[in-house]
Amino acid sequence: MGMLAKPLNRVLFFVCVLVTGALAGAFVWAFFFCMDIGIEFAWHTLPEAIGAAVGGALPGMEPGRFGVAAWPLVMCVGGGLVIGLYDKFVGFAPEELSDVMGQVKSEGRYPYDHLGKRSIAALLPLLFGGSIGPEAGLTGVIAGLCTWVGDRMRRFGSDFRAMTMVGTQAALTAVFTAPLYGFAAPLAGTPDGRATAGAGAGDEVDIVLPKAQKTAVYLCAVAGALAAFVGLGQVFGGGGGLPRFTAANVGAAELAWLVPLALAGTAAGWAFHASGGATQVLARKMGARPVAKALLAGLILALCGMALPYTMFAGEAQATMLQTAYVAIPAGALIATGFVKAAVTPLCINLGWRGGHFFPVIFSGIALGYGFALLSGVDPVFCVAATTAALMGAVMRQPLMAALLLIMCFPLKGVVVMLAAAVIGAAIPLPKVLRVN
Structure with a gap:
């Protein structure tokens, strides 16, 4: 059985990578889905209901409609109050994407305490019309979730703790629906691709992946993330990602x-x-x-x-x-x-x-x-x-x-x-x- 330990662990590792990528893609889809529902309610349903109740005196604000309306003042100033109070009394705010990526690269992990509070902190500015992207908060939460998974499976070796890096790249792929960016984002850890944090426990079986297999690992994660994100979007609607442009004329x-x-x-x-x-x-x-x-x-x-x-x-x-x-x-x-x-x-x-x-x-x-x-x-x-x-x-x-x-x-x-x-x-x-x- 000792001779089979490493091959079996490698197979299990690849399966977990695919699942981790799929879970990251599913979480990104769920976040976008909740964001879309919240924005629809806050910027369409609610002002229309208030306008109907007061005889149409309070117009709603269509994202992208030109003209002056009162609703942005209500929502953005009210949102500033909510966001500020949440930061003051709850104390959680999303880190910038570069900070998340830097910590994952240097430490091989990301904090997973209070993930619910972190998710709400990432969602609030988006609901109130903030000119910010969801990638920072989303990537931090998913990095935390993947660190938690890696810690639960630490007996299989340091590569399972590298789930944080795998999950983060899968999240970037799903957020932007840009597989090349997700694959190439500078998230590599130590030169052999293993996580730097917590390595070296005597009872662990290290899974040292050759460079070709390391590439396959990230491809599996990217594939799992895109499959889950696109699949859920096709079945239930919603989703996000970058826009697509068709033919261009270059003369x-x-x-x-x-x-x-x-x-x-x-x-x-x-x-x-x-x-x-x-x-x-x-x-x-x-x-x-x-x-x-x-x-x-x-x-x-x-x-x-x-x-x-x-x-x-x-x-x-x-x-x-x-x-x-x-x-x-x-x-x-x-x-x-x-x-x-x-x-x-x-x-x-x-x-x-x-x-x-x-x-x-x-x-x-x-x-x-x-x-x-x-x-x-x-x-x-x-x-x-x-x-x-x-x-x-x-x-x-x-x-x-x-x-x-x-x-x-x-x-x-x-x-x-x-x-x-x-x-x-x-x-x-x-x-x-x-x-x-």
């Missing part, structure tokens, strides 16, 4: 606009960094006042949303809506939306509306691209690909990772444009005044 007129579009996306990226630096300073000056910070963020978000409704919410649903609605929106409003949303997102994050920045930043690039498509008359998918990739390149400063995140969004011609624009956005040095130390 002489489009190529002439490539550099101007990339520069526009880069400028929006600088707006993101400028807002991030300024609001970090503001947050430090305000000190430990979570309620005041969240209220201020809610008020600014409401004012922006009343003027430019697309500056609210994460952006994955609004991106799909904009694919058909952009022709009815003034080009100036779309371009303003791209810049304002890029600036509002770090403001939300730094003033207590904690979450990720990928979804809203991607939407900023999409709005910017459609605005320039209306101005230039060139292919809209080309414009969107160029501005979004350049913006992501300017924000991430990693053109390859930006391309892997967006590569599933665009057709083949759009991918080539996207790669070139991402390089331009990342290659232009960020002005020193915008750099956050």
Whole structure:
């Protein structure tokens, strides 16, 4: 039996990896499903019911409808109060995705205490219209769940504790429906791929996976996550992920606009960094006042949303809506939306509306691209690909990772444009005044 221990453990490990990926994908779907239900109730059902009760005096706020309405002020300021009080008295807020990934990489695990409280903290800013993405809170919760699973199975060796890394990459795959990004995200632990935390117990059977098998492990996790996420979405509806764009036309007129579009996306990226630096300073000056910070963020978000409704919410649903609605929106409003949303997102994050920045930043690039498509008359998918990739390149400063995140969004011609624009956005040095130390 001793000779069979390692092969049997490897088989069990691969089975658990597939199941872990599927559970991560299912959790992501459930989170998006609950988020959609909550947003529908808070931003449609509730204001319509109140409006009917008071004779239509309180209009609802359709995400993406241009025009001034009172409801964003009610929801965002009220949301700021709720978020601030939750942070003050419960004390949980989602960490940024980079922090979650950094801890998983360095320690091989993530805390799994109070997962329910962490899930609520991740959901609240999204329900109240925050210009943040769900990826940070979701990834943290799933990393915690996978750490818990790994701890329960520690007798099988350190690779079972590596479930945290496997589950985190599976979560990224499901959140973005971008398998290449989920696979390539820098989550590797020690050089041989094993977790760094808790290794070395004398009664454990270490499963040292060769590099080829390690690659197969992550592919299994990615496959399980996508299968569960897409399958549940097909059966029950809901889900999220990045938008998909169809055919792109790339002619002489489009190529002439490539550099101007990339520069526009880069400028929006600088707006993101400028807002991030300024609001970090503001947050430090305000000190430990979570309620005041969240209220201020809610008020600014409401004012922006009343003027430019697309500056609210994460952006994955609004991106799909904009694919058909952009022709009815003034080009100036779309371009303003791209810049304002890029600036509002770090403001939300730094003033207590904690979450990720990928979804809203991607939407900023999409709005910017459609605005320039209306101005230039060139292919809209080309414009969107160029501005979004350049913006992501300017924000991430990693053109390859930006391309892997967006590569599933665009057709083949759009991918080539996207790669070139991402390089331009990342290659232009960020002005020193915008750099956050």
